[in-house]
Amino acid sequence: MQYKNSQLLLAKRPKGMPEDDCWKMNHEMITSLDDNEILIQVKYLSIDPYMRGRMNDGSSYAEPAKIGEPMTGETVGIVVETNSDSYAIGDKVCAHKGWQTFIKVKDNDPTLYKIPETKIPLSTYLGTVGMPGRTAYFGLNRVGNPKSGETVVVSAASGAVGSVVGQLAKSYGCYVVGIAGGPDKCSYVKDTLNFDECIDYKAGNLEEDLKNACKNGIDVYFENVGGPVTRAIAPLLNKDARVPICGFISQYNAEDVSKMETPFHVLGVLDPKPEHRFFVVTEWMSEWAKATGEISKLILDKKLFYRETITKGFENAPQALRDVLTGRNFGKQVIEI
Numbered sequence: 641m642q643y644k645n646s647q648l649l650l651a652k653r654p655k656g657m658p659e660d661d662c663w664k665m666n667h668e669m670i671t672s673l674d675d676n677e678i679l680i681q682v683k684y685l686s687i688d689p690y691m692r693g694r695m696n697d698g699s700s701y702a703e704p705a706k707i708g709e710p711m712t713g714e715t716v717g718i719v720v721e722t723n724s725d726s727y728a729i730g731d732k733v734c735a736h737k738g739w740q741t742f743i744k745v746k747d748n749d750p751t752l753y754k755i756p757e758t759k760i761p762l763s764t765y766l767g768t769v770g771m772p773g774r775t776a777y778f779g780l781n782r783v784g785n786p787k788s789g790e791t792v793v794v795s796a797a798s799g800a801v802g803s804v805v806g807q808l809a810k811s812y813g814c815y816v817v818g819i820a821g822g823p824d825k826c827s828y829v830k831d832t833l834n835f836d837e838c839i840d841y842k843a844g845n846l847e848e849d850l851k852n853a854c855k856n857g858i859d860v861y862f863e864n865v866g867g868p869v870t871r872a873i874a875p876l877l878n879k880d881a882r883v884p885i886c887g888f889i890s891q892y893n894a895e896d897v898s899k900m901e902t903p904f905h906v907l908g909v910l911d912p913k914p915e916h917r918f919f920v921v922t923e924w925m926s927e928w929a930k931a932t933g934e935i936s937k938l939i940l941d942k943k944l945f946y947r948e949t950i951t952k953g954f955e956n957a958p959q960a961l962r963d964v965l966t967g968r969n970f971g972k973q974v975i976e977i
């Protein structure tokens with residue numbers, strides 16, 4: 641066997657926005673498999689906001705990506721060679737083995753799993769029925785605890801996580817307001833995803849627009865962005881409000897992470913203080929299959945919609961990450977290889 645694997649290795653840690661010199665392209669030949677190994681030809685690479693955090697050194701809930709190793713990331717692909725009894729050639733799989741075009745991996749790797757045969761496209765297993773969809777499901781249900789009739793607000797509403805949060809909350813009978821950047825994203829959130837309202841935080845009238853949209857205050861704010869959006873949300877939170885803190889992307893490029901304002905600084909000083917905590921989707925790993933099953937059914941029944949930005953070409957992964965960090969993506973960002 642002879643397979644040319646291309647890898648994007650982390651070359652240096654960024655200051656601010658990660659430029660191209662943070663990565664180095666490397667090529668290697670894969671010529672053999674050991675016992676119980678499979679070779680995956682990658683079809684899609686996921687590009688996610690969390691990747692920016694992994695490029696930093698220092699303590700976090702997850703290990704930093706290592707210099708000289710493939711940049712961290714999840715992929716979907718097809719098994720093209722196998723030395724395993726558990727995987728056959730042609731199997732579709734997900735693996736979390738970094739930015740590379742072929743993946744040689746042991747069949748018992750904890751990040752490896754088979755993708756079921758459904759009508760859902762392969763790329764969607766990195767988005768709505770993948771990690772971001774599960775993040776929305778558990779963050780909303782286990783931390784947000786929305787009840788019918790309550791007002792739920794979600795930021796980055798057109799994105800991979802936010803789009804699922806709002807549509808699930810609508811299906812639970814909530815009044816749902818999205819926040820997104822620009823008129824196109826806001827129209828999509830209202831007209832296609834069927835949120836009750838969507839506010840363009842770039843239009844320059846955020847506080848007033850939010851107040852008008854949330855006449856009964858806010859019961860659940862699903863936090864994806866931080867910064868000025870969180871400050872505008874804070875005065876509208878009702879007593880007993882819940883704020884699942886999923887992420888705060890507006891701060892990810894801060895040069896000094898220890899000095900940045902997080903949602904905890906904004907929410908922690910409020911009186912009454914809303915229930916708020918950071919969560920990670922891996923807290924509910926044992927229930928992932930249940931969440932994936934429920935979300936898949938909603939998609940197949942045409943009750944849940946989503947959008948993907950599919951960029952062709954492995955070499956475009958760094959630009960795609962910058963696009964996610966600046967809002968140039970529209971829906972889940974993936975790279976087609």
Ligand SMILES: NC(=O)c1ccc[n+]([C@@H]2O[C@H](COP(=O)([O-])OP(=O)(O)OC[C@H]3O[C@@H](n4cnc5c(N)ncnc54)[C@H](OP(=O)(O)O)[C@@H]3O)[C@@H](O)[C@H]2O)c1
Pocket residue numbers: 688689690771772775796797798799800801802819820821822825864865867885886887888889890891919920921922964965966967968969970971972973
């Ligand atoms: N805790 C967990 O386990 C977990 C798991 C997955 C994701 N997350 C977090 O969930 C959030 C959403 O992730 P996603 O994968 O669904 O990404 P996404 O929403 O598909 O893409 C990121 C979006 O963030 C918005 N954005 C970028 N820069 C911004 C800024 N400076 N200010 C405000 N908004 C900005 C942009 O939307 P607009 O154009 O609308 O601004 C952009 O499209 C992120 O914070 C991510 O870190 C957490």
